[in-house]
Amino acid sequence: MLFDAVATILAAWTVVATVARTGAVTITLPAELIKSSVVKEQLTSGLTTVFIVAASADGGRGEARISVRYELWEERYFVAIADAAGQQRSLTLASDAELAAWWSGSPLVVIAPHTFAKEVEVDIHLRMLPFSAREEIDAQRWLSRTLSTAPESTQPTSERSAPILRALVETSIKRRPLLDRHWRVRAAREGPR
Amino acid sequence: MRSRLQQRTVTALLLLITVSSLLFFGYALRLVSLVSRGLVAHREIEAQLRQSLDDQRRLSQLDPGSATEARRRFESIATLLRRLRVLEITRENLIRQTEALLIGAVALLLACGVAAAFDRSSRAAEADRRRLRYLEHLSAWQEAARRHAHEIRTPLTAIRMEVDRLTALAQERLPSDEIETMRASIVREIGHLTDFTRNFTSFAAIPTPKKQRLELQRFLAEFVATFANAWPNLALSVASDNEHAVVNADADMLRGVIVNLASNSSLALNGRRGTLTLQLARTQGAWCVLAADDGPGLPPMIRSRLFEPYTTSRGIGEGMGLGLAISRKVLLDHGGDLELVESTSRGTTFRLTLPAEER
Numbered sequence: 001m002l003f004d005a006v007a008t009i010l011a012a013w014t015v016v017a018t019v020a021r022t023g024a025v026t027i028t029l030p031a032e033l034i035k036s037s038v039v040k041e042q043l044t045s046g047l048t049t050v051f052i053v054a055a056s057a058d059g060g061r062g063e064a065r066i067s068v069r070y071e072l073w074e075e076r077y078f079v080a081i082a083d084a085a086g087q088q089r090s091l092t093l094a095s096d097a098e099l100a101a102w103w104s105g106s107p108l109v110v111i112a113p114h115t116f117a118k119e120v121e122v123d124i125h126l127r128m129l130p131f132s133a134r135e136e137i138d139a140q141r142w143l144s145r146t147l148s149t150a151p152e153s154t155q156p157t158s159e160r161s162a163p164i165l166r167a168l169v170e171t172s173i174k175r176r177p178l179l180d181r182h183w184r185v186r187a188a189r190e191g192p193r
Numbered sequence: 194m195r196s197r198l199q200q201r202t203v204t205a206l207l208l209l210i211t212v213s214s215l216l217f218f219g220y221a222l223r224l225v226s227l228v229s230r231g232l233v234a235h236r237e238i239e240a241q242l243r244q245s246l247d248d249q250r251r252l253s254q255l256d257p258g259s260a261t262e263a264r265r266r267f268e269s270i271a272t273l274l275r276r277l278r279v280l281e282i283t284r285e286n287l288i289r290q291t292e293a294l295l296i297g298a299v300a301l302l303l304a305c306g307v308a309a310a311f312d313r314s315s316r317a318a319e320a321d322r323r324r325l326r327y328l329e330h331l332s333a334w335q336e337a338a339r340r341h342a343h344e345i346r347t348p349l350t351a352i353r354m355e356v357d358r359l360t361a362l363a364q365e366r367l368p369s370d371e372i373e374t375m376r377a378s379i380v381r382e383i384g385h386l387t388d389f390t391r392n393f394t395s396f397a398a399i400p401t402p403k404k405q406r407l408e409l410q411r412f413l414a415e416f417v418a419t420f421a422n423a424w425p426n427l428a429l430s431v432a433s434d435n436e437h438a439v440v441n442a443d444a445d446m447l448r449g450v451i452v453n454l455a456s457n458s459s460l461a462l463n464g465r466r467g468t469l470t471l472q473l474a475r476t477q478g479a480w481c482v483l484a485a486d487d488g489p490g491l492p493p494m495i496r497s498r499l500f501e502p503y504t505t506s507r508g509i510g511e512g513m514g515l516g517l518a519i520s521r522k523v524l525l526d527h528g529g530d531l532e533l534v535e536s537t538s539r540g541t542t543f544r545l546t547l548p549a550e551e552r
Contacts, residue, residue: 045274045275045278046271046274046275046278047275047278047279072246072267072271072274073250073264073267073268073271130278130279130282131275131278131279131282135275135279136279138276139275139276139279139280139283142276143276143280171221172221172222172283172287173279173280173283174283174286176286178282
C-alpha cells in the first residue's frame with residue numbers, strides 16, 4: 001500500500017490542455033490517474049468520489065467537478081459532471097474500461113470562454129475528495145448516534161458533553177483530499193476544422 | 194531583556210497551541226477508533242460484508258420473490274460499508290495530522306533550543322566584542338598617560354635640583370627663614386605635580402593580576418571588618434552567605450576595586466550617612482559581587498561614559514576620574530567585568546563579575 005501511495009505521488013501523469021474555438025480552456029485527464037490503485041480502491045468503495053479541477057490562465061479562472069459513484073448493486077458507474085461553463089450532465093458507464101476511456105477521451109471545460117492569446121500557460125489543480133458532502137453529514141450523524149450508545153464508551157453521554165462530542169465529530173470527519181496534484185501546461189489554440 | 198521575554202512568551206504560546214492540538218486530535222482519534230476498532234481494521238470483516246453483498250445480489254437473482262427484501266438488506270450493508278470507509282479515511286487523516294503535529298512539535302522544540310543557544314552565543318560574542326573595543330580604547334589612553342607622566346616627571350626632577358642649588362646660593366645673601374619658606378612652597382607644589390604624575394603612572398601601568406584561590410564570602414567579610422571605620426559616613430555590610438563562591442583572583446587588586454567603589458560612595462554622600470552593601474550572586478559560570486549604596490545616584494550625563502578615563506562628577510582638583518577605569522581594567526584582566534547595574538536617587542549599584550573557579 002505504501003508502494004502504491006509513493007507510486008501515485010511520483011507518477012508523471014500528463015494533462016493536455018487546449019484553448020477551444022469558443023475561447024474556453026479544456027483539458028483531458030490521463031487514463032493512468034483513474035486506473036491507479038489509490039483511485040480505484042476509492043472508486044469501488046461505494047462512496048461518491050469527487051474530482052475538483054481548478055484552473056487559471058492569463059486572468060481567466062474556473063472550476064469543474066466530476067462526481068463518480070460506483071453503484072454496488074448494479075455494478076456500474078454513475079458519473080455527474082459540472083464544468084466551468086456551467087454545463088451539467090450525467091452518464092452511466094458499465095465497466096472500468098468504459099470509465100477509463102471516457103475519462104481520457106472527453107475534454108473538460110475548466111475555464112469558461114475568455115479572450116486568450118494563441119498559446120497560454122494554464123495552471124491546473126486537481127483534488128480528489130473521498131466522499132460527497134451528503135455522505136459526510138450522514139457519517140457524522142451516524143458516528144454521533146453510535147458514540148452516544150456505544151457499549152465501550154467509558155463515560156455516558158451527558159447533555160453537557162453532547163455538543164462537545166458533536167463538535168469533535170464534525171471537525172474530525174471532514175472531506176480532505178486523498179489526491180492533490182498541480183500541473184502547469186501550455187494550451188495551444190484549436191485549429192480550424 | 195524585553196525581547197528575550199517576548200521570545201519566551203511566543204515560544205510558550207506556540208507550545209501551548211501544539212499541545213492543545215495534539216490533545217484534540219488524539220481525543221478525536223480515540224473517539225473514531227471506539228467505533229472503527231476491530232471493524233475497519235479487520236479486513237476480514239470488510240470482506241465478510243462484501244461477501245454478504247454478493248450473497249444478497251445472488252439471492253435476489255435466484256429467488257425473484259425475495260428480491261425486494263434482498264435489495265433492502267443489500268442497501269443496509271452497503272450503507273454500513275460506506276460509513277465504515279468514511280471512518281477509516283477519517284482515522285488515517287487523524288493519524289497523519291497527529292504525526293505531523295508531533296514532528297512539528299519536535300522540530301519546534303529543536304528550533305527553540307537552537308535559537309536559544311545561538312542567542313546565548315551571539316550575546317556572549319557581542320559582550321566580548323564590547324570588552325575588546327573598551328580594552329583597545331583604554332590601551333590608547335594608557336599610552337597617552339605614560340607619555341604625559343614621562344614628560345612631566347623629567348622637568349620636575351630638574352626643577353627640584355635647580356631649587357636646591359638656588360637655595361644654597363641664596364642662603365649666603367638672604368635671611369635663611371625667608372628662603373626656607375620659599376623653598377618649602379616650591380617643594381610642596383612640586384610634590385603636588387609628582388602626585389599628579391603618580392596617578393597617570395598607576396593608570397598606565399596596571400599590573401597583571403597574581404591570581405590565587407579566593408573564597409569570596411570570607412574575602413568580603415574580612416573586607417567589611419578591616420575597613421569598617423575607613424569611611425566615617427559609610428557603613429559597610431555583607432548581605433549574602435554563600436560558602437561555595439570560589440574564584441581565582443588577586444585579592445589585593447580586588448580589594449583596591451572595592452575600596453575605590455566605597456570611596457566614591459562616601460564622597461557622593463557629601464557628609465550624609467549612608468550604607469554600602471556587598472552581596473554575592475551566581476550567574477552562568479561566574480560569581481558576581483553586587484555593591485549597592487543608598488547615595489544620591491550618578492549624574493545622568495556621565496553614566497554612558499562612566500568607565501572612560503578622566504570621567505568624574507567632581508570638580509577640578511578633586512580627582513582625576515581614573516578610579517573606575519582602573520577598576521574595570523582590573524576586572525577585565527581577571528576575565529570578568531565591572532558594570533553599572535542601576536543608578537537612581539535611591540542609590541547606585543555596581544556589579545563585579547568574576548569567573549567561577551574551574552574544578
